[in-house]
Amino acid sequence: MSTVKPRIKLDKKEAKKGDLVEVKALVSHIMETGQRKDAAGNVIPRKILHKFTCTVNGRQVFAADFEPAVSANPYIQFKFRALESGPVVLTWTDDDGTQIVGEDAIAVT
Amino acid sequence: MIEVCNRRQALSLGIGGLAVVSGAWVLPAQAANDAQDLIAKFTGGKKPEEARVKLDLPEIAENGNTVPMTVSVESPMTDAAYCSDVLVVADGNPRGGVVTFHFSPSSGVAEANTRIRLAETQNITAIARMNDGSCYMAVKQVKVTIGGCGG
Numbered sequence: 001m002s003t004v005k006p007r008i009k010l011d012k013k014e015a016k017k018g019d020l021v022e023v024k025a026l027v028s029h030i031m032e033t034g035q036r037k038d039a040a041g042n043v044i045p046r047k048i049l050h051k052f053t054c055t056v057n058g059r060q061v062f063a064a065d066f067e068p069a070v071s072a073n074p075y076i077q078f079k080f081r082a083l084e085s086g087p088v089v090l091t092w093t094d095d096d097g098t099q100i101v102g103e104d105a106i107a108v109t
Numbered sequence: 110m111i112e113v114c115n116r117r118q119a120l121s122l123g124i125g126g127l128a129v130v131s132g133a134w135v136l137p138a139q140a141a142n143d144a145q146d147l148i149a150k151f152t153g154g155k156k157p158e159e160a161r162v163k164l165d166l167p168e169i170a171e172n173g174n175t176v177p178m179t180v181s182v183e184s185p186m187t188d189a190a191y192c193s194d195v196l197v198v199a200d201g202n203p204r205g206g207v208v209t210f211h212f213s214p215s216s217g218v219a220e221a222n223t224r225i226r227l228a229e230t231q232n233i234t235a236i237a238r239m240n241d242g243s244c245y246m247a248v249k250q251v252k253v254t255i256g257g258c259g260g
Contacts (some may be wrong), residue, residue: 070226102226
């Protein structure tokens, strides 16, 4: 688990069942492409967040695979349909296996 | 590091000159852009129809390091009919893959936004795969003023 704290914003905290909830998330990460070289001409090894998932109350609603072509400090925005109350958990997986996890919650009425 | 990249880019453009038609600054040691291979693998060889996918990108990106991109796919997003995956590729980056989004019926709508790196002026292709296996696509050209090094 990494100490990086992602910024997560839901457009609403409470939703009627069936409503769409928009999620915006931003996380600090260099997203090193593996294409660049340092001053001595050595390739800087790739180090990116390659996997992103979002679960709501334990059920996966959205996921993405990032390639090196995703910008540094990756931003992601998507929606989900509010069906049940519960934690909204966002997880980014680094090439080195560590995970960055952020959490918010949605209340469905 | 950006300086190093730009110098390399300038250098290879200079050497390659007019002889190089596409992938102008891919170094010889690197594999060519694999965008077409990725598309073929994703669609299973089928030719996607140009419909239902909307790809929102700026006409001109001043900074190729961070280009906002929105993909949306027309789909009812019910258990019976939904868009399951969207692949985005760029044909002018060192590597073709950009991002793959995975949706589910509980996504409610097949729409996502992120920021991408573009090395040079090029075509971006988004391909949507539905749960029944059918594929749809959209292509958009983006003019890049300052390349995002190392796509």
